[in-house]
Amino acid sequence: MQGNEACAEGALAAGLSFFAGYPITPSSEIAEILSQRLPRIGGRFIQMEDEIASMGAVIGASLVGVKAMTATSGPGFSLKQENIGYAAIAEIPCVIVNVMRGGPSTGLPTLPSQGDVMQARWGSHGDHPVIVLAPYSVRETFELTVRAFNLAEQYRVPVILLMDEIVGHVNEKVRLPHPSEIEIIDRQKPMVSPEDYLPYCQTEDDIPPMANFGEGYRYHVTGLCHDETGFPTNDPAKINSLLRRINRKIERYRDDIIEVAELELGDAEIGVVAYGSTARSARRAVIMAREEGIKVGLLRPVTLWPFPEEQVTKLADQVKRIIVPEMNLGQVAQLVKCSAEGKTKVVPLTRVDGEPISPQQILDLLKK
Amino acid sequence: MGFRYEVRLSGSGGQGLILVGKVLAEAAAIYDDKNATQSQSYGPEARGGASRSEVIISDEDIDYPKATNIDLLLALTQESCDKYYKDLKDGGILLVDSEYVTQLPRGNFRNYKVPISEIARSQVGKVLVANIVALGIITELSGVVSREAVESAILSRVPKGTEELNLKAFRVGLEKGKALKEKD
Structure with a gap:
């Protein structure tokens, strides 16, 4: 099995039901496989007009409560950056796969590189939280894809799976775990009624519960700095509390997130x-x-x-x-x-x- | 360190070298229960341009999946032969399509000049399956995978409806490989 195949299988094992993307070498097999597999299990695959729109579609899908992902490479990853920032500030769980190829620009479409390490962290503007995982084998690609979804759901952050062309395209023998051996984490849903729900409230753990759109909880989602209700604010205290909280969310759980x-x-x-x-x-x-x-x-x-x-x-x-x-x-x-x-x-x-x-x-x- | 066998399949894009690599690796890893990796390097073109596919077969875990000290090199073009023979180990096997590779490099290699495309054309009826003919020859010359394993891997990897054609090409390649070995 190829690394890209293992990524698709890992995503399905983690509960993926929505993929939006625009195929690009050397990540295309992920989209190809999911375009065949997702419709068969009642999921959705959509090829959007470009990478910007793909990332937007992933965010929308996640808001209604499904596990959503996109996969791309090089120039496509550059295009996704603005919406990755949106997912970070609006705290929308999602997984972005970047199979690194040579850059800058269209660079080397078919050849390996690890040139996107800094972009994965700082490609989107502003102080924002992201988690980045880098698999080194086909088997680990499967495991880390599952983990990427779990971390995204647990901490309400975009998680980037940073593969490279060699890991994506190498074929090797793997024994995939049985579904019963795979730990799946789902986002916390609100315990309060829709009338009492504050989508961005300060909780003890810094991670506010997330309601699914369409289940009676109506709230505002924006890329602007917002208060606990989700509506934009210019109040320095509220801005400060939001930005510090969404970044602290990663810092305080470093020990859980970091794996070497x-x-x-x-x-x-x-x-x-x-x-x-x-x-x-x-x-x-x-x-x-x-x-x-x-x-x-x-x-x-x-x-x-x-x-x-x-x-x-x-x-x-x-x-x-x-x-x-x-x-x-x-x-x-x-x-x-x-x-x-x-x-x-x-x-x-x-x-x-x-x-x-x-x-x-x-x-x-x-x-x- | 344990057993490690390195194969590089080289030529130009569209000749089916990546498929052959995948079949060979799957034969070794899944059907012969060894460890194997397959990796590839090609240009941005859909057809043409240098293309190579590498298979490592080992009895232990394979970390580095690229070939650096090659046991068997297949070259389907003169360009790929000129470029890659330097990585072939002393006494290694060099298999070329004699229709396209006329100049063989100097060096202590076991050279096999075989009209692979011509054999595919005249004995199988389709030059398209020259890659699978080459796979048959490689299976015989290398002795690193079993014939049955490769046949199973071919059936799992080739497009539906082309199984018989590919198996025929493989068997023609095996026969040719056997004949070459007997001549040695």
Whole structure:
């Protein structure tokens, strides 16, 4: 099975019933598969006129209470940014898949890249919450797609599944979990009557319950800063409370949201921080280096945003240097440098020619 | 490190190399119960342009899914042969379509010049299935997957209505591969 297929299967397992999109390489298989599967289970697939409209349709679908997703790449992800910001401020759960290809602009439609790490976090303007997950295998693509829906529902945020062309197109053998083994989280619905419902009230957990449109709860949804009723406001206190709450929602649950994988870190003297398909090369390089007696370990951020700062700081305390291979010009290397706080040397290993970073390239740097 | 066998299928877009890669990987992974990955690299064109598909077969988990030290290289165009033979390992198998690849590289390779397209045209009746003829030859020469596994994978992957044609192409390829091995 291919990574893109696993993404579609994971979405269906998580309860997806609405997909809107505009096909684009290398994400098209996701739309193709869902266009066949969704109608058969009573769901809806719609190819919109462009990516902006697709993202709008996903937001609308989520407001009536269904699990909704879109999938895109490169230029399409750029177009979706404004509505991702809308989903963030209006607190509408949704999943956006971006199978990264080479950029900027139309760039390299068929070739791999990891150039959208910063865009995934900051592509939409203003201080806004998003969660970004980066799978490194076909099996993990399935798991993280399910998790993306769960996080979106739990925290009422847009969640971005940041794949890359290699993970999206690689075919490998997977054993998918039985539906009974899959944990599904659904959004909290209001316990109060429609008359008493405040759609954006301050709750103890910072996550207001969400009513489905069409079930008697009538409320206002806007991209403008709003008060507890959902209507626009210019009151500084209310604006402050809204913006701090929607961002705090992610910060206070960092420990639940952040997931990292570790390999051979116990006695490591050199650290490698790698994610997505590059972590596959890094894993091989670590195994090869260990055979040559080099004490090296791998820290793999599975959650890219919020960035696992504490884990990297801890690694920086332990090792003499950290190597960060990635298919961009050092986007995560910068984050690692910040988290390392000068405690250790951070060495970027960058590549932007449409070819993956090979294990040998990483090994050569480890030996230097 | 355990067993790792690397195959690169190269040529131009539209020759069906990605399909062959998927069939080979599925045969190894699903029907022969080994581990296998298939990945690909191609240009933005629907037809033409350099295209390659890579299959890694192993008895352990495969992390890096790309070929770097190739056991078997299939080249259907002169351009792909010139570009990729450098990654072929010492003593590796080089299989080319002799109709399109006339210049073979120097090096310690096991070279097989086979008129693959011509065989598809004259013995199967459709040049379209040259990719599956090549798959038959590869199955014999590499010995890395079983014939039955590849047949099952072909049936699961090729378009409905073309099963017999593809199986015929595969068997013609197997026969050719067997003959080549006997000559060695």
